[in-house]
Amino acid sequence: MAELRKDIISGRWVIVNTDDPKRPEDFEQARYEKKDGPCPFCYGNEYMTPPEIDAIRYENTPANAPGWLVRVVPNKFPVLQIEGNLDSHGIGIFDMMNGIGAHEVIIETPYNDKSLTDLNDEEVSMAIEMFCRRCLDLKKDKRFKYILIFKNHGVLAGASIRHEHSQLIALPMVPKNVVEELNGARRYYDLRERCVFCDIIRQELSEKERVVSENNDFVSFCPFVSRFPFEIHIYPKKHEVNFYTLESNKRLNLAKILKEVLLRLKGCLFDPAFNFVIHTAPLAGNNYDYYHWHIEIIPRISPVAGFEWGTGFYVVSTPPEIAINYLREVKI
């Protein structure tokens, strides 16, 4: 089982893969995309993955066989395991616990050559429905404190399989960056009795300078304090704490704005590698009324260098006010 280790200085947790450690030569290979054998995420190859956890399927098709539109399976190489207990303990001055958690793969399409941007709005909407469904199911397991949904698209973004998919990781603690974001939002709320994200959305919508697109329910913009060139965030316009309670009638509008943003990035940055991460409140515990869920999309077009690692201080080579012009010019 993997180990969870806590840095006593920063409070950061890391997952250490003690079961199947990578050798130096594994990294050498990882620099290049792997050769295409049969794809485990394609129709007819369902036997290549662990048995499916959930799926949206055509009527009367059996599990683990073709006929699905969205399919969820356990990650074959999970960074955390679902069985066991946390067994929190110390080693000298160090703190650690067992690597308990869930690590799932959400396959958004059976077609190997399709990206989210090639799917129709209803298909993307089904993927979003599945994201929510998995959160609501895993939320029942009281060991889990946080669920993270993210996509690595392209080798430079950390994807090891070309077939479009997202990942879900359920964690036994709230991770450091999330705690920081929560604390920052709470400080603002304590001071002004308003949601900081709502205030940012209001300013962006009134200035319009950095807004990529909007519809009735959602807005996307290049944040004033972007960390990366062409970074884009998507927010629900109405204050909402949790992603996974998204009302079904808003799903299609989220699918539409997500697809539009990704199409604009693809059109203007030559089909870049990117990550997206859904930021949502922890599963239980406090009242997180001061929090506002959102999606952060980061094109991986320039390497993060020593300066950024050393300081958490980013250099943005294209200001959001300039990036927006390129994004708006894309014909979609």
Add this chain to the structure above:
Amino acid sequence: MAELRKDIISGRWVIVNTDDPKRPEDFEQARYEKKDGPCPFCYGNEYMTPPEIDAIRYENTPANAPGWLVRVVPNKFPVLQIEGNLDSHGIGIFDMMNGIGAHEVIIETPYNDKSLTDLNDEEVSMAIEMFCRRCLDLKKDKRFKYILIFKNHGVLAGASIRHEHSQLIALPMVPKNVVEELNGARRYYDLRERCVFCDIIRQELSEKERVVSENNDFVSFCPFVSRFPFEIHIYPKKHEVNFYTLESNKRLNLAKILKEVLLRLKGCLFDPAFNFVIHTAPLAGNNYDYYHWHIEIIPRISPVAGFEWGTGFYVVSTPPEIAINYLREVKI
């Protein structure tokens, strides 16, 4: 002039390049190392850089001409500018100031085909002497609160010029990650009246499980809570707050251990891209007795994926206890 913008939620500062914004096609090119024209860091091409700030030279050689061993020049494309004032102000709910700072390049060798690992101990020691000298000089400018020295080696680590060099950035604020590290160290000190780094060094030296190498003055080890596979830290064994006050009789031992660590990484990871960052206390202000300077070395062998960006929670695919075996096996 660049803009410094502050994230109101996380407190993170970013530098936004508003002067010479990159276009989408610039990123496409940046994925590959640039074609070799004449190298601005080689003997005879000194005219290609801005005039030198400092150098270690053979006697009777003039500035901005061959004859140097280590040369410091302003970065030709600085992320921050030395002239001007900070002009801190708000835009709606956002905070910003002008991009004031220093951005210098330290060229450790005149030879295009030499890396730090090809230099002799005395040559590496001279580079370290110059790192300290630049800090002591910039420290006189009271606008600067922090100096960061780092190296990007290889394209995957963010280097745009192949010729070996390090960079120095002087900042008008203490960056977020440094503040966090300081706060973590102070909390531990307040509780136990001991330096947390000294305690970690003591545990690592007594266990020996993760120690890469040591000499009279320094120790290097793969930290128990590594964020990256094959990450290595170098610490002075005796408690020291500031890097730049390094005594001259310890320079050679720092050069030796740095070179050994880099040789071991090179030997075991097929000459990987890497970053190193010197972590030192802020320039002035409080008493930072609880802090202990060190160098963090991060091989850039696996991409950082969405999970890490979203959570600040890292997955380490090779545990430090395993990585150490590969590092020790390297013949140097």
